[in-house]
Amino acid sequence: MSVEIALRAARVRYGPLEALHGLDLPVPAGAVTVLLGRNGSGRTTALRALAGTVRLASGRVVWHGADVTRLHAHDRARRGLCFVPDLRAVYATLTVAENLDLATGDRRAEALEAYPELAPFLARPAGTLSGGERRMLALSRAVASPARVVLVDEPALGMSPEVSSRTYRLLAALAEEGGAAVVLAEQRLPPGLPPGTLAHELRRGSLAFSGEAAELR
Incomplete structure (x- = not known):
């Protein structure tokens, strides 16, 4: 599998605290990659570093062979990166229709x-929706996006089991049928992911495991 986007020796600091310790993280196209870890492990920071919403203290973000470390988040979005954070992912004061039109255009x-x-x-x-509905x-x-890179922090947060299962099928289809590089940040490995799903377990900003998700099961 070809690498779509990657962190190279990435370090991220929040004040005196270092959240990523020289992380190398290749993300292949056409596959689902799961970043596992407890709160504080660095999985959310890794997504934000790929998306450009946090700056690297050192290291690089490489997208399709090009160094995009200094490229702002909105410019990465224009190039085909979709980032769905775990919090504040919708505009609470806008209607559902307005949110959809802003996010998906004519889709x-x-x-x-x-x-x-x-x-x-x-x-x-x-803002009046339930947590699962906002998710x-x-x-x-x-x-609904034709994005090349899809980053999602805790996709099924607040969802019912049925909607959660559907969500993972939809995200898997983006990779398997659309060829996107899909990265999910999770506390534990979700069920129903497709064969060949990759998993990286982070602990305190460093990799503790890298391999196929089936090995963790």
């Missing part, structure tokens, strides 16, 4: 096909 129908539960709430402010709204940006 609203595809988003609602993925999450038909959102259809009755189109006129409601997103569906946030994920609609990823599943």
Whole structure:
């Protein structure tokens, strides 16, 4: 598998604390990669470093062979990177319809096909939705996107088991059918991921395991 995007010797500091300790993280195209770890392990910081929402203290972000370390997050988004954080992933004061149109453009129908539960709430402010409904709204940006890189922090947060399973199928399809590099940050390995899913376990900002997810099961 070809590497789509990667962290090279990446270090991230929050004040005096170092969250990533020279992390090397290759992310292949056409596959799902899961970053595992407890809170404080560095998995969310690794996603943010790839997305450009935190700056590297040292090291590089390489995308398709080009150094994009200094490229701002909005420029990475324009190039085809979709980042769905775990918090503040929707505009609470805008309606569901307005959120969908901002996130998906003319692909609203595809988003609602993925999450038909959102259809009755189109006129409601997103801030009035339940946690699981807000998560569906946030994920609609990823599943209806033609992005080359899709980064999602805790995709199924607050979702019912049925919607959670559907969400992982949708994300897997982005990789298997769309050829995207899909990276998920999780506290534990979710069920139902496709064969060949890669897993990296982080502990205190360093890699503790790298391999296929099946090895962890």
